Amino acid sequence: MITVPYLTALTTYFSYGLLFAFGQLRDFFRRFIDWWKAGNLQGYAPICLGLEDFYIRRLYLRIQDCFGRPISSPPDAWFDVVERISYDNNKTLKRTTKTSRCLNLGSYNYLGFAAADEYCTPRVIECLKKYSASTCSTRVEGGTTALHCELEDVVANFVRKPAALVTGMGYVTNSAILPVLIAKGGLIISDSLNHNSIVNGARGSGATIRVFQHNTPSHLEKVLRELIADGQPRTHRPWKKIIVVVEGIYSMEGELCELPEIVSICKKYKAYVYLDEAHSIGAIGKTGRGVCELLGVDTADVDVMMGTFTKSFGSCGGYIAGSKELIQYLKYTCPAHIYATSISPPSAEQILSAIKVILGEDGSNRGAQKLAQIRENSNYFRSELQKMGFEVLGDNDSPVMPIMLYNPAKIPAFSRECLKQKVAVVTVAFPATPLLLARARICISAAHSREDMVKALTVISNVGDLVGIKYFPAESKMPQVEEARAKVE
Amino acid sequence: MELSNNITTTFMNYMKNASDWVTFAYDAPFARAVLFGVPIGGHLFVEGLLLVVILFLLSQKSYKPPKRPLTNKEIDELCDEWVPESLIPPIKEEMEKEAPVLESCITSSAAGPHTTINGIDVVNFASANYLGLMGHEKLLESCISALEKYGVGSCGPRGFYGTIDVHLDCEARIARFLGTPDSILYSYGLSTMFSAIPAFCKKGDIVIVDEGVHWGIQNGLYLSRSTIVYFKHNNMESLRSTLEKVTQDNKRAKKLRRYIVVESVYQNSGQIAPLDEIIRLKEKYRFRVLLDESNSFGVLGKSGRGLTEHYNVPIDKVDIVTAAMGHALASEGGFCTGSNRVVDHQRLSSSGYVFSASLPPYLASAAITAIDVIEENPQLLTKLRDNVKTLCTGLLGIQGLEIASDILSPIVFLILKKSTGSLKNDLQLLQDIADRLTQKLKVLQVLKEHSVFVAPSKRSTLDKCNLPVGIRLFVSAAHTESDLQEAYESLKSVAASILTGQN
Numbered sequence: 001m002i003t004v005p006y007l008t009a010l011t012t013y014f015s016y017g018l019l020f021a022f023g024q025l026r027d028f029f030r031r032f033i034d035w036w037k038a039g040n041l042q043g044y045a046p047i048c049l050g051l052e053d054f055y056i057r058r059l060y061l062r063i064q065d066c067f068g069r070p071i072s073s074p075p076d077a078w079f080d081v082v083e084r085i086s087y088d089n090n091k092t093l094k095r096t097t098k099t100s101r102c103l104n105l106g107s108y109n110y111l112g113f114a115a116a117d118e119y120c121t122p123r124v125i126e127c128l129k130k131y132s133a134s135t136c137s138t139r140v141e142g143g144t145t146a147l148h149c150e151l152e153d154v155v156a157n158f159v160r161k162p163a164a165l166v167t168g169m170g171y172v173t174n175s176a177i178l179p180v181l182i183a184k185g186g187l188i189i190s191d192s193l194n195h196n197s198i199v200n201g202a203r204g205s206g207a208t209i210r211v212f213q214h215n216t217p218s219h220l221e222k223v224l225r226e227l228i229a230d231g232q233p234r235t236h237r238p239w240k241k242i243i244v245v246v247e248g249i250y251s252m253e254g255e256l257c258e259l260p261e262i263v264s265i266c267k268k269y270k271a272y273v274y275l276d277e278a279h280s281i282g283a284i285g286k287t288g289r290g291v292c293e294l295l296g297v298d299t300a301d302v303d304v305m306m307g308t309f310t311k312s313f314g315s316c317g318g319y320i321a322g323s324k325e326l327i328q329y330l331k332y333t334c335p336a337h338i339y340a341t342s343i344s345p346p347s348a349e350q351i352l353s354a355i356k357v358i359l360g361e362d363g364s365n366r367g368a369q370k371l372a373q374i375r376e377n378s379n380y381f382r383s384e385l386q387k388m389g390f391e392v393l394g395d396n397d398s399p400v401m402p403i404m405l406y407n408p409a410k411i412p413a414f415s416r417e418c419l420k421q422k423v424a425v426v427t428v429a430f431p432a433t434p435l436l437l438a439r440a441r442i443c444i445s446a447a448h449s450r451e452d453m454v455k456a457l458t459v460i461s462n463v464g465d466l467v468g469i470k471y472f473p474a475e476s477k478m479p480q481v482e483e484a485r486a487k488v489e
Numbered sequence: 490m491e492l493s494n495n496i497t498t499t500f501m502n503y504m505k506n507a508s509d510w511v512t513f514a515y516d517a518p519f520a521r522a523v524l525f526g527v528p529i530g531g532h533l534f535v536e537g538l539l540l541v542v543i544l545f546l547l548s549q550k551s552y553k554p555p556k557r558p559l560t561n562k563e564i565d566e567l568c569d570e571w572v573p574e575s576l577i578p579p580i581k582e583e584m585e586k587e588a589p590v591l592e593s594c595i596t597s598s599a600a601g602p603h604t605t606i607n608g609i610d611v612v613n614f615a616s617a618n619y620l621g622l623m624g625h626e627k628l629l630e631s632c633i634s635a636l637e638k639y640g641v642g643s644c645g646p647r648g649f650y651g652t653i654d655v656h657l658d659c660e661a662r663i664a665r666f667l668g669t670p671d672s673i674l675y676s677y678g679l680s681t682m683f684s685a686i687p688a689f690c691k692k693g694d695i696v697i698v699d700e701g702v703h704w705g706i707q708n709g710l711y712l713s714r715s716t717i718v719y720f721k722h723n724n725m726e727s728l729r730s731t732l733e734k735v736t737q738d739n740k741r742a743k744k745l746r747r748y749i750v751v752e753s754v755y756q757n758s759g760q761i762a763p764l765d766e767i768i769r770l771k772e773k774y775r776f777r778v779l780l781d782e783s784n785s786f787g788v789l790g791k792s793g794r795g796l797t798e799h800y801n802v803p804i805d806k807v808d809i810v811t812a813a814m815g816h817a818l819a820s821e822g823g824f825c826t827g828s829n830r831v832v833d834h835q836r837l838s839s840s841g842y843v844f845s846a847s848l849p850p851y852l853a854s855a856a857i858t859a860i861d862v863i864e865e866n867p868q869l870l871t872k873l874r875d876n877v878k879t880l881c882t883g884l885l886g887i888q889g890l891e892i893a894s895d896i897l898s899p900i901v902f903l904i905l906k907k908s909t910g911s912l913k914n915d916l917q918l919l920q921d922i923a924d925r926l927t928q929k930l931k932v933l934q935v936l937k938e939h940s941v942f943v944a945p946s947k948r949s950t951l952d953k954c955n956l957p958v959g960i961r962l963f964v965s966a967a968h969t970e971s972d973l974q975e976a977y978e979s980l981k982s983v984a985a986s987i988l989t990g991q992n
Contacts (some may be wrong), residue, residue: 045747060837067649075644106649113640115639130631133623133851134855142613142616170845203712241575272576329577332950336679342883346641347642397919
């Protein structure tokens, strides 16, 4: 859990209050000016009323240039960021033709498959010529090719489950699977910091949703006991089924989930476990098999395992792995399988080749090298940042490290200063994180070399001094806010 | 007369006696006490007594059953005896059917107009490859160069360095092609509609929807929590009366946003929505229109610009246009276009755009090349239209099935003739679907011997659409005359053999 120092909390609240006040003042004048000019809505209600888009208009637009930066090269360790200029005070941004070569600390490129790879790309091009860019039809009609069948077998093998189902997009996988598995009368207990796709899927299912404190198995047990004893709301009938949804690595915190405890609690209370390994598959674990391998959990204990291929495999798409009956049932009912276009064949080939490289089946040991590299890189980077005095979240071995900023003014300051010194970072604020806890998030990749990381560290240290985010004294031992957990190798 | 007199006298006597008593009570000595200068009559004692009784009753505690929270032991017992349902219902035999696996053959890529299934060469009518752009050399070239330059994935959402310049180029190209100010790309066709709708329709808004829309739209509407009103499938009279009713009921709704959601060519029935009627109604009642052009983009209209060109309606009259690129453009993903305000709003509020990785760059460049090809070759559109006409005329008079789709739609939708009677009940609906699917599966297998591959339309259990299922034939501009002839002749013979006596 993050504990904010009092002074920082006060100044952050004050900053937001000031921004809010200025925003309201501007709105007031805008209403005045608009009253004179005739509106062009002609009787239609406006798309956003009143304060619905206040945050966007008055706060986000001021720092719009920190988000959505276009690039003109593959998202490898070094890439070209396109410069944009604005003629109307950041309301609209126009592309220029100038680019600047920056170090990439923001893309999800954990194993370095982002750019053209020597093993994968020739195979992908072969596959493109054979199967063309898209199958133009759904899986149940004309979209299943031999490639798709092979892919599902390979993925199931990789994740160590009997069978798997592959869809074309990770977001849709969550939104379309949860409504099929559970309906009204069931209960979904999800971690409080789960991703938006899980929230959408849970809402779309119609089941009752309850939240437990982030990564706290004791609270989960308490919630489970209360809810099972109480039954459904108002009728108190027993629940039809209970699904507990957790993620492998939480993308905004960089923390690993406490999977062994959660699985044992769910077994005790007969709830089903749904694990979303979007960030952890391929990136952690000795052979890249994800958080189950790292924490020593048997995959047969997790009922449904879901993941995406965008992060570690450099492709697109999502998968669900489970027992044979589960996958058969999903193939019969899941809308993502019946109504959506099947995954594009070149992307499927990329996943297959990437898995082969990771497992070493391509005849080289690049896979093992990449896995070792990313682990080493993440641990080195994290320990160096902590030595410098930054407040870094996350566990050891996790390639995602958020650096706390807190203050809204430091967000654009950090981002722009780093870009000037040719380091591209990602800053995240409300609404993806709670209001007070704005942060800069670093994603380390196996493609970063030692020199890249040293350069990044020097730049971040300089900018950190300039902006004032070294909340801890430098060279101190690990602060209490981070629970250092020793992982058994 | 005398009796009534008697009764009156007796009554009067009684009254006099009673009043004597009362006077006596009032004139009792204690009743004449004077307290503090206030004469107290006897009635005050009665009132005082009543007051005391009331106070006594009020001060009594009402009976509440005591609250006893469950003890730990009781919670343990309850948890032990609770038995959950299994995660999935038991597998029935229809679930065990596997989808047919396509392999490519010499003449075209897999899922092209000709393909190989289980070693048999078939003509493929199950891929929505309307303009035959699958496997086109120009698309392959641009894909290969994009793959060599950018790799496969884009490794990030649009807000965090996942925006590659091909995405911006693709958005600009689509906007230029359609004549709108701007457009926005989504990374998956299905997620386009179910992310765009919750960005605009919020709780309390009114949305009027055709009852035959596909699952993506239904899910988007359910997630948006607005008030949903359905109107009869493609029936303008029903739409008009629904609009009238809704406007009457919500007269104070100046601040309410109101939307009509329709598809241009319905995936579930092949009908085409009459856009000019809809625009006229929308302007009269002040609703906004959301149009899903997945199956008509690149197909309808003189140059393929979709339903708006077909009906000669200027595109800025339709507020929001979405489409999936997995049909005519032989790519993947989807886009949404409209005015600047509409598009900019989605960049921050549409969950499928903000929280999901962006489209792989090679698919975006494939889309750009596909649009270029469409603009340069308008004869593809005429070929497609001729193919559809040939197929439809060839299928006239087929036994037991009838064509439910429009003559211009690239999806030829065949439904059972006898189904028009039995679709009334919901309970019977599920039974009939199961029966009809088994019938269709037999048709499918027999057709494979005649080497034509078609697919019946499948429904998920989550789908709320009530339209009849049928056989869908996706016609492509790459189909030749002989392909089409084979198709309708085989279908006729097979239908005659299986559906005899059901005309």
